[in-house]
Amino acid sequence: MAFATTFVDDVFITTVTSPRATVDIANKFKRELLQHLDNGSRHGVVDLSDTEFIDSAFLGALVTALKRATARDGDILLVGLQQPVKAMFELTRLHRIFQIHETTQSALKSLKP
Amino acid sequence: MRILIAEDEFDSRKLLSRKLRAWGHEIVEVENGAQALEILQREPISFVISDWMMPQMDGPELCRCIRSAELNRYVYVILLTAKDEKSELVAGMESGADDFMVKPFNNDELKVRIRAGERVLKLERDLDERNKRLRDVYSVIEKDLEAAARMQKSLLPNKSTEMRGINFEWLFLPCTFVAGDIFSFYPVNEFYVGFYQLDVAGHGIPSAMMSVTLNKILAQSSVADSMVKRSLAEVPYYEIVPPATLIFDLNQRFQMEDDAMQYFTMVYGLIDLRNKTLQLSQAGHPSPIVMRHNGESKAIGTGGFPVGMLPDLEYENTEIQLHPGDRLFVYSDGITECTNSERKPFTEERLMAHLEKERDRPLKEMLASLKESLYQWRGSRDFEDDLSVLAIEV
Numbered sequence: 081m082a083f084a085t086t087f088v089d090d091v092f093i094t095t096v097t098s099p100r101a102t103v104d105i106a107n108k109f110k111r112e113l114l115q116h117l118d119n120g121s122r123h124g125v126v127d128l129s130d131t132e133f134i135d136s137a138f139l140g141a142l143v144t145a146l147k148r149a150t151a152r153d154g155d156i157l158l159v160g161l162q163q164p165v166k167a168m169f170e171l172t173r174l175h176r177i178f179q180i181h182e183t184t185q186s187a188l189k190s191l192k193p
Numbered sequence: 194m195r196i197l198i199a200e201d202e203f204d205s206r207k208l209l210s211r212k213l214r215a216w217g218h219e220i221v222e223v224e225n226g227a228q229a230l231e232i233l234q235r236e237p238i239s240f241v242i243s244d245w246m247m248p249q250m251d252g253p254e255l256c257r258c259i260r261s262a263e264l265n266r267y268v269y270v271i272l273l274t275a276k277d278e279k280s281e282l283v284a285g286m287e288s289g290a291d292d293f294m295v296k297p298f299n300n301d302e303l304k305v306r307i308r309a310g311e312r313v314l315k316l317e318r319d320l321d322e323r324n325k326r327l328r329d330v331y332s333v334i335e336k337d338l339e340a341a342a343r344m345q346k347s348l349l350p351n352k353s354t355e356m357r358g359i360n361f362e363w364l365f366l367p368c369t370f371v372a373g374d375i376f377s378f379y380p381v382n383e384f385y386v387g388f389y390q391l392d393v394a395g396h397g398i399p400s401a402m403m404s405v406t407l408n409k410i411l412a413q414s415s416v417a418d419s420m421v422k423r424s425l426a427e428v429p430y431y432e433i434v435p436p437a438t439l440i441f442d443l444n445q446r447f448q449m450e451d452d453a454m455q456y457f458t459m460v461y462g463l464i465d466l467r468n469k470t471l472q473l474s475q476a477g478h479p480s481p482i483v484m485r486h487n488g489e490s491k492a493i494g495t496g497g498f499p500v501g502m503l504p505d506l507e508y509e510n511t512e513i514q515l516h517p518g519d520r521l522f523v524y525s526d527g528i529t530e531c532t533n534s535e536r537k538p539f540t541e542e543r544l545m546a547h548l549e550k551e552r553d554r555p556l557k558e559m560l561a562s563l564k565e566s567l568y569q570w571r572g573s574r575d576f577e578d579d580l581s582v583l584a585i586e587v
Contacts, residue, residue: 133530136477140394143503172496172499173497173498177498
């Protein structure tokens, strides 16, 4: 499996375990996130610490999930962006759309009221 | 059912064939394996009951010949043997027999074994039928894909075009039959030349259809009211749409459906022929490389959102002054992300280094050698993504 999900209260934390987050896993990944959002999680955190490369198809999956989350007043937060991944977010300006944190702890903390 | 009996002993053969006829089967009798094989090649019989020991060609040899004969059907073979020895059975199985019976056998056993054989043959026939249908469907899809690829190729510009003193060259290496990359260049009016390159996410037919649609929309450069030109109430009755505005408009028009994930990255540029200024806007696409005639190469552009992901986003124009001999390379991420056998990407650094090394060669030769480098890097001509470069020299 290229990713795994745990929960802290009703926030899901999906960790991408594959070093290459690409078109090969983008669809499955998108379905995974949408399923958690549909099952009652308002917020989600995606941990990309292990990911060395991300392509536009995978970005598309993240944006699709973000759209659904924000439509319901929720959010998708990203943590652990390595340099090449960060560069891709900057090239596509998506670093302005997503909340990006250094660690899962700080991401979870920012979701507390 | 038609059954072929191969048995050299006259009495046994007649006894067996009389039984089988009585159960409603149609029987063909032969005396050895060679005769059996000859009949099977001529007549569509799928069921054989053969003795083990026969002159000329024995039972196991007959099995081997049947399995290697490339008949147009499966032939089910029961071998008859006088002995019940394991080593014999193994030899018989290795020769390709389906079942065995030890002589003498009783009627019930024979009936059951024939019925089992009939079931196997029916499964074989059904499987064959299904495979044939799959083959038919696959060949239709293959033809459609080839036709789509031809159509898409026909939309690409002519090679080595000089347009109003500007030299255009390109390189295009599609990943499979059809591609998500497309690019073009055209005169917008007497003072401006426009060009674009775009890369639709994903591969295959949906991406190709999208790229063809976008090509049609962007190719309407001569129409006064299009994405490229906007009509005005006064002379000259149109204005040229700045690159960032054009991409903004495309983004508003092509918002992805929730599940389709149909979006694309692109670069769109305009060159003013009078003073050689270049204006371009970038949307999620790799930053184009400018190679100065007497200077260094560097990536330009400010980044930008991919088109179709989110509505109402602003895009930026980048303007730079070009001088005679300057070159511009617009490329898709298939180049920099092209992996070698160790799954290492080609990278922007390697692309830049290659272009620098070849900077004194004509544009056309530069791209030809880049193509060779990419083939070498990849170790084959099969790419996982479309690779394209649009090169411009002023």
